[in-house]
Structure formats: C-alpha cells, structure tokens
Amino acid sequence: MYEILKSERLVPNIHLLKIESEFIPKKARPGQFVILQADERGERIPLTLADWDEEGITVIFLTIGTSTRKLAALKEGDSLYTLVGPLGRPTEISSHREVLGIGGCYGIGAIYPALKAFQEAGSSVRTIIEARSANLFYWTDRLSRVSGEILYVTRDGSKGFTGHIDQFLKDYLKENHPDLVYVVGCTFLLYLVAEATRPFGIKTIVSLNPIMIDGTGMCGVCRVIVGGKTKFACVDGPEFDGHEVDWNVLFARKHSYFDEELRSLSFFECERYG
Amino acid sequence: MAKLDLNRRPMPKQDPKERIKNFNEVALGYTPELAIAEAKRCLECKRPLCVKGCPVEIDIPGFIKLVAAGRFLDAVRLIKKKNTLPAICGRVCPQEVQCEKTCILNKKGAPIAIGRLERFVADYEAEVGKVTIPKIEKKTGKKVAVVGSGPAGLTVASDLIQLGHDVTIFEALHKPGGVLVYGIPEFRLPKRIVDREVDYIKKLGVRVVLNFVVGMTMTVDEILKEYDAVFIGSGAGLPWFMSIPGETLNGVYSANEYLTRTNLMKAYLFPEYDTPIKIGRRVAVIGGGNVAMDAARTALRLGADEVIVIYRRSRAEMPARVEEVENAEEEGVKFQFLTNPVRYISDDHNQLVAVECLRMRLGEPDASGRRRPIPIEGSEFVIPIDVCVVAIGNSPNPLIPKTTPGLETGKWGNIIIDEATGKTKKERVWAGGDVVTGAATVILAMGAGRIAARSIDEFLRTGKW
Numbered sequence: 001m002y003e004i005l006k007s008e009r010l011v012p013n014i015h016l017l018k019i020e021s022e023f024i025p026k027k028a029r030p031g032q033f034v035i036l037q038a039d040e041r042g043e044r045i046p047l048t049l050a051d052w053d054e055e056g057i058t059v060i061f062l063t064i065g066t067s068t069r070k071l072a073a074l075k076e077g078d079s080l081y082t083l084v085g086p087l088g089r090p091t092e093i094s095s096h097r098e099v100l101g102i103g104g105c106y107g108i109g110a111i112y113p114a115l116k117a118f119q120e121a122g123s124s125v126r127t128i129i130e131a132r133s134a135n136l137f138y139w140t141d142r143l144s145r146v147s148g149e150i151l152y153v154t155r156d157g158s159k160g161f162t163g164h165i166d167q168f169l170k171d172y173l174k175e176n177h178p179d180l181v182y183v184v185g186c187t188f189l190l191y192l193v194a195e196a197t198r199p200f201g202i203k204t205i206v207s208l209n210p211i212m213i214d215g216t217g218m219c220g221v222c223r224v225i226v227g228g229k230t231k232f233a234c235v236d237g238p239e240f241d242g243h244e245v246d247w248n249v250l251f252a253r254k255h256s257y258f259d260e261e262l263r264s265l266s267f268f269e270c271e272r273y274g
Numbered sequence: 275m276a277k278l279d280l281n282r283r284p285m286p287k288q289d290p291k292e293r294i295k296n297f298n299e300v301a302l303g304y305t306p307e308l309a310i311a312e313a314k315r316c317l318e319c320k321r322p323l324c325v326k327g328c329p330v331e332i333d334i335p336g337f338i339k340l341v342a343a344g345r346f347l348d349a350v351r352l353i354k355k356k357n358t359l360p361a362i363c364g365r366v367c368p369q370e371v372q373c374e375k376t377c378i379l380n381k382k383g384a385p386i387a388i389g390r391l392e393r394f395v396a397d398y399e400a401e402v403g404k405v406t407i408p409k410i411e412k413k414t415g416k417k418v419a420v421v422g423s424g425p426a427g428l429t430v431a432s433d434l435i436q437l438g439h440d441v442t443i444f445e446a447l448h449k450p451g452g453v454l455v456y457g458i459p460e461f462r463l464p465k466r467i468v469d470r471e472v473d474y475i476k477k478l479g480v481r482v483v484l485n486f487v488v489g490m491t492m493t494v495d496e497i498l499k500e501y502d503a504v505f506i507g508s509g510a511g512l513p514w515f516m517s518i519p520g521e522t523l524n525g526v527y528s529a530n531e532y533l534t535r536t537n538l539m540k541a542y543l544f545p546e547y548d549t550p551i552k553i554g555r556r557v558a559v560i561g562g563g564n565v566a567m568d569a570a571r572t573a574l575r576l577g578a579d580e581v582i583v584i585y586r587r588s589r590a591e592m593p594a595r596v597e598e599v600e601n602a603e604e605e606g607v608k609f610q611f612l613t614n615p616v617r618y619i620s621d622d623h624n625q626l627v628a629v630e631c632l633r634m635r636l637g638e639p640d641a642s643g644r645r646r647p648i649p650i651e652g653s654e655f656v657i658p659i660d661v662c663v664v665a666i667g668n669s670p671n672p673l674i675p676k677t678t679p680g681l682e683t684g685k686w687g688n689i690i691i692d693e694a695t696g697k698t699k700k701e702r703v704w705a706g707g708d709v710v711t712g713a714a715t716v717i718l719a720m721g722a723g724r725i726a727a728r729s730i731d732e733f734l735r736t737g738k739w
Contacts, residue, residue: 005420011589021487023492027490027491027492037448041540041547041548042544042548043539044448044549066548067548070548081448082448082484082485083445083485084448084485084486084487084491085487085491086490087487087490129626156700184400211536213531213534213539213549214446214447214456214511214534215487216446216487216490216511216671216673217511217512217671217672217673218456218511218513218530218534218671219513219528219530219531219534220513220515220528220530221527221528221531222309222530223521223522224522227311227520228304229653230517230521230522232504235672235673245640248624249522251521252524252623252624252625253524253624255524256524256552257550257552259549260544260545260550262543263545263550264548264550267545267546268545268548
C-alpha cells in the first residue's frame, strides 16, 4: 500500500512524490491536503495536494527537516507508512473576472489544482511565481496551461522582477485589478502577499500550513486565530482570508519545536550517515 | 459457611520513585496465588448483585468460581462470551462504581477485586498462548461497516463477526484502538495489550482498514452503497478550550494533543521517534477527570520538575477515579483545588510563562448535581509554568455529522440515537460510544456497542428497520 510511483527532485531542495492511492483521487478537490508518515517512527505531516489521477496523488515539498528528508529519500517501489486524506475544506471555486494566483516554494506546484479549477469555472487566471533565483522555478509548462500569463519574481533578478513579492505587488496592483488573489507557499510569502493586497482591498485567500498531527480536528495543535476567533486549520481551513489571519501567532506556533527539529535532524543524520 | 475474609488482596505496583522515571505499567497484576486467594473470598451470592453493576453483564460469580478453582483459561473464556476486551476492561473500567460497588462485600468495605481478577485471567491466557477462537456462525453474506476502532467499534465488530456477518472497521489513524492507543497512556494500558486484543478480533475475521477518515475519504452515504449497515463509533475527538486569553501560546496543549504526541506518536522516545513534545519544567494540567490525571502523570514521566493539577471544584467533586488520583499523588503530582485559570501569560516570543488564576468557592449544586464553583473576587494569583495541558473535556468530532445528511445531532454535536437499539434517525445507520454520550468510559462504549450489534444483527436477519 501507498507505493511510491514517482520520486523526483524538481529543483534544489524541492521534491515531488507520486504515491499510489485507491481512495484519495476519487475524492480529492483543489486546496485539500493529505497527511503522510514516511515510516513508523516518523512524524505525521500535512502536504497540500499538487495533483492526482486514477493511479494516485502527487505532493511537492521543501526538503528541510527529518520528515521531509525521509520522504525525499524514498525511491520508486518503496512504500509510505501512512497516507490519509483528502483532508481540509476544498478551495471555494467560482467564476471570477480575474484570479491572481501566487506561488512560491512548494506552492509553485501545489497552486496548480486550484488555478486549473478557477480557469475551468470561467475565470481569467494570471500567475506570479517567486523564488530566490530562476533555477528554482518548475512546472511552468503546467502553470501556463491554466494561466493566461506567468510573471516571475526573483530576489537575485535572474528572471522577471528583481526583489520581493510585496515590492512587485505594490506597483502591479496599481495597474491591475484582480478580484481574487490566491496564494500557496511558505508562511512568510502568504504574509507578504496578504499585507500587500490589504491596502487595495482585494480578497486574498491563503493556504495555511501550521503543524498538524491527526488532521481531523482531534488534537487542536493547528489552531490559528482568524478574524479574532480560534480556528482549527485542519478542518476549518486550511484556506482562510489572509486579511483576517493573526500572523504573529501563526509564525510563533510554527516555530514551537525549532530546537527539537534541529535535534531530530542531527540525530537522523548521525543515524543514517554516521 | 466459610469465615468472612475481608482482606482484599492488593495488587503489586511499581514503586512511585521508580515508576515516574519510566512509561512501564504501574500496576503489575496478580500472581496465580494472589488471584486464587482473592477469588476464594467470593460469597457466591444466589442473586449476585455484581452482575447488575456490569454494563456488559459478565457472569462474574461464574468466572470467579473458576479462578478460585485454578481454572484460569475456563474463566477467561466465560468472560469473553460477554466481553471481548477483558485485559483492557480489567485495567481501565471504573469497577468501584460498577460491579465492585454492588458487590455485597462492599458493605464491609472490601468488595472482591473483580477488575484485578478479570485482568489476571486475560493476561494469563495471553501468556500461556492458549487464546482460542470461538465458533463463528455460518456466513450470512451481509456486510457491516464499523467507523472507528475504539472500544465501541471493536465490540460491535467482534459481536457481529461471530454472528456470521462480514465486518470491516474503518480507522482514521495509522494504528487501531482509538482512545485506547492515542489517549490512555502506556503506563496505565500497555499498547501491546491493545494490539493483542485487536489481533484477536482480526483472527475472528474482521478486516481493519487504517488511514481512512469517514466523512472525508468516503462519506457514510457512499459506504451504505456497498454495505448493509453502518455503525458509527467515532468517539469524542474535539478538544475543548476555555476561551480565555493566551490559549494559542506555545506551551499550551489540549490533552488530546499532549497525549496523542506521547502515546500514539511516542514522543517520550524522541529523538528515536520523530515527534517532539515540550518537556516542561513546571507543568499545569487544567481539569479533574481521568484524562487530567493521565496528562499530569505523563508530564512527570517526561521529566517535569513539578506538576500541578488545577481544578475549579474541590477534591470531593473530582470526576477522576479515586485510584488514579491516589496514583498521581503518590507520584508527587500537586493539586490546586478551587482554582480556575483566567488567562495565560507569555514572554516576548509567544511562549507560555505563567497562568493567572482565581480562587473559587462552592455554591449550590448545578445540573450535574455537583456544587457550582463561584469565583472569589480579587483573589487573582499567578502560577509560573512553561507547559499547560487543558483537560476539560471533548465533544464528538463533527466530521461525520456534517457530511451525513439525515443524522440528528444534539447540543454538543452528539449523534441522537434510540437508546434501546442504538439506531440513529438515518436508516441502516447505528451509533454508540462517546460520539453519542460525549466523553465517557471504555465499558459504557462497549455496552453501547453490544446493544447496537444486537439490533444490527436483527435488522440483517429480518430486513426490518
């Protein structure tokens, strides 16, 4: 069960897994996630669905700690210990005049299902992808199939606009008027985009990725404050209005186990590589 | 008539000083000699009151007589006619308010230790490897889906498979057992015992599908297309918080999270296991139930210097079992009674550093029959802590009610059933356990499972809803 059908390093530090699944593809909707566990000792971690077909599901992740390293080390033919889903509420898809999709890091891939659905619903879609450097972009062919145009933002200026996403949006939104901004990526990107769209009053949906365990509302570790109320990202989200999210709490909670993560990683590397 | 023996045999336990350094089981169980001596105290009442105190109607005098005669395997087989999970029930049932409460010897303050004997024979059977598979009725060709592999689901599955129906259990987590694996700690219920009982049910022919979240992976309506009946035993998995300031600080846990990290994910073995947990130096646990005791004793074992249980009423109103409170006290857990938290205090990094509390006094009894706690104005005080575990209760997880049209739910999101049959308002769907009652006990969930199994069997045979 949960056999790895494809394991591919897309760009440095970003990895793709396609995993056999009987049930999840039948129910999966854009914006949903799965929970995976590489082996019996592994953590349960949530990853957004980047794609699915009748054989299985595809996830894309940044290789950063023990769990993601364990996942990235899996080869075709290996099996995952746990794969469960689809979890979370799907993206609310409807026809918009213009959807601006923004993806960074794993979100360059994970944004694809929702953008495809927005386009199929009759929305005009434009996509911005951002990275440190041009060699970190991937899946641009896929994204171009579901977007009228792709714009690039790189911090080193190797492709498109030079700088951070918020600097780009500050001017872009003066001349362009999307009626929905949809963002997937690391928390800092989500935050920068939400703050950049706020003065323009453009509805901004962010896909949050807090720490989770069961992913079904049982443990409450993923609680976030949205519009002043406590929400469980796993069942009430993971997508929320970015202008309502309490970012300070989210950042702090994501770093709850910073020390333990470092310790876990050095233990893992010691054990595996001596 | 034999002389009345009021010497209730104590069960050997790990020394408190030693046991707070490990997660091994605290209670060590009877030896055969102790079990026989205890069983011989039974007066063999003509009209045994103990059976009336048992939610699953075990033939208690019958099995005790067999224990007294040294026929341990016969004893466990007799229990298993009514209770598939004796090793678990012998450990976690609140016997003091059930069979042992109604035992005639309780009038003299020394009821037969029925739970300890039940545990002994179940462990004996497993140790000597003589677990036998009961006779399974001829296959009926009917298919039953059971949602959740906790006590209610395991009971339904075990009863129905023996009656000849095909049974599949769908479990959301990666290990079967529900609250028995994620909630109850290793030192109170070793996970190998849960594994053993689940293996037994699998040997009976029950199929267990893990990593399957009914409501998400498949809805109840979709399952009903392939199965003749569905039993929902998904438990009370939605943790309550108090809605006081600071609950999203780092270091504030729900009891579910704290216990799931420790028990299911084995955070006490970090970093050999990858899931971490904060080892607080000073840990507060909010609440007075068994879950609060479990969390407090877990915190000690994880390495906390000091663990304080904060409860808004007094000791007399605590819902936890007396035995668990005593175990906690022996181990050094401290109690702040008549105390209620009002806010959590953080440092500059969203990290919990203290909890501010109010002193309470007891007023008139409330709807639960317990005296209502009333805040004493101006009594605010601060307890410095770095981890807090909120163990004030859970309500049923809404995933299934929300995705199942036709189910009726009550105020707390609990599924409404007909108590005599376990039937929900939706045809071919039954429910039982914590998803109906809210957080209760293992044995009550099993009792509810038994009732539903009977009704499901009748429906499958007659086709009459």
